[in-house]
Amino acid sequence: MKSSRFDATVLTLGFAFLYIPIIILVVYSFNASKLVTVWGGFSLQWYRTMWSNQGLMDAAWVTARVGVISATIGTVLGTLAALALVRFTRFHGRMLFSGMIYAPLVMPEVITGLSLLLLFVAVGIDRGFWTVVIAHTTFTMCYVAIVVQSRLLTFDLSLEEAALDLGCPPVKTFFKITLPLIFPAVIAGWMLAFTLSLDDLVIASFTTGPGATTLPIKIYSQVRLGVTPEINAICTILIGLVTIGVIIASISTKQTEMRRIRDEHVAARGTT
């Protein structure tokens, strides 16, 4: 009994530690007062003024576009990389490449950002929207590759062989058999890539240029001048988006699981 009360306390403290800062942020986004630390009653005014804050809105739009484009390119490249690493087991240095795909995960972002910056300068590309997209693609690609790779490792190769055997050429087999079956992993990879891109401050600040300020950069620079309730409002919206994403993802996996269980019940009954 005693130990369970102890457990409950630890759990509460742990979650409080995690969520109280976020709750404070959300609560103050509904603050009527302009002073962030003084509660002046409930109001939605910051959500209204937020929309007319052109700088903030531009930054949000840039971030959304960077996120969608880099996540999409990163997902395509990451999936291809995963396929290459899992399927072509015979090329030399496969181990090296498998290991190298993890490097960007552990590499300090400052170094990734700096090296990309050096690359863009050396090649002579003007920094701006597309350099951020390229930078985000390079690092989100690795995450996608890892997610898809782990799915491919459990993929039953005889399914592809069966398709080939029935006269389906390899590329068509990929689109008709492999891709539909690994699709949940690909989507998960895309979501991960998109959130990572949405979230990134360091790499974006190294690689961005005029006219391509992303939301994290904008927020960061504004906060240095003092936190405004508008920032709280847009952050609350971001939190809301991420939460909805997580909920949808978990519901869909739960449903897949439920369907599987139901199918097995049907199978058990349908035995002839």
Place this chain on the structure above:
Amino acid sequence: MAKSLGPVKRKFSPWADPSAVPFIRFENITKRFGTFTAVDNLTLDIYEREFFSLLGPSGCGKTTLMRMLAGFEEPTEGRILLQGKDISGVPPYRRPTNMMFQSYALFPHMTVEKNVAFGLEQDNLPKGEVAARVEEMLKLVKLEQFAKRKPNQLSGGQRQRVALARSLAKRPKVLLLDEPLGALDKKLREETQFELMDLQTKLGLTFLIVTHDQEEAMTVSDRIAVMDKGLIMQVATPAEIYEAPNSRYVADFIGDINILEGTVTSTDSALGMPGSVRIDCDGIAVSVEQECQAVKGDKVAFAVRPEKVRISPDQPADISANAVYGEVWDIGYLGDFSVFLVKLADGRVVRAAQANVSRLVDRPITFGDMVWLTWPLDAGLVLTR
């Protein structure tokens, strides 16, 4: 009239015709995985319209052989000819073979119907024709009412039947079946066996089948290859494999058999009978009528199937050869047959099987009875390998 080994099932024996061209030819095929040799310098001819079985213990290379024919593995050495043409380098999707996988490999995201239609759709057949063929196939495997289900909504046996229907749907020139009926119950399995044979003769297809069930291989095959560790031990008709195995390995692997090791004491002329061999099996004198390469002094094995051994409490008239005396040590009742394990004085066990031809027996043989086992001259075999 010439004697024959067993009943003649159908008049089909292209392998006996030297001018016949094999449909499939494995020519000195070797397959290595790293340093492990899965198939070892194997040569095998299979003829058009033949129903050919591969039998052998687990891991002897049956699936590997099939995968090489289907195009999933390239032979390390040797070549495979299909209708006289070397098919090495031809990708699986251009080979006129279809395979039923040991693991079924059904597409989990497609319904039963879609699974079966998949191969037909690759040939761009008109929709109506595809639907008709799918229906026909599902009827064959008795799964019409399951057409709209996904594979994971089916039982193991049902899945196996979907896999069978899918591989048959395209009516390939060569159908490769890797343990096609393993998950079916006995009755359905027998039904499907006969349906397969029927289909094969009707459509004129060539079947290559892997099975662990010897009875099944005997039932369906024109010829059987017995394999061991990547080698072919014998290729012959079911009756030949059973009645005239060429080695201890094949004799022991197929069915039930008594094997006694011994030495040839005399052959042929000495006995005055053409093709007769006398063997001394550590005190048991055995006489066999058989064409045989062994000469006096050779170490050979004598083999006789239990159902050819007669069991009786009475001493036979002639006990100079092919008669042993012992105690009934165990009895296996199988319904149609009873198997008696008889222990000889020196501890060796010889099995005799008796068909239970009548329901009631006057003088039943029971545990501890002393009995005589006898067999005729042409019942046993001399195995030199």
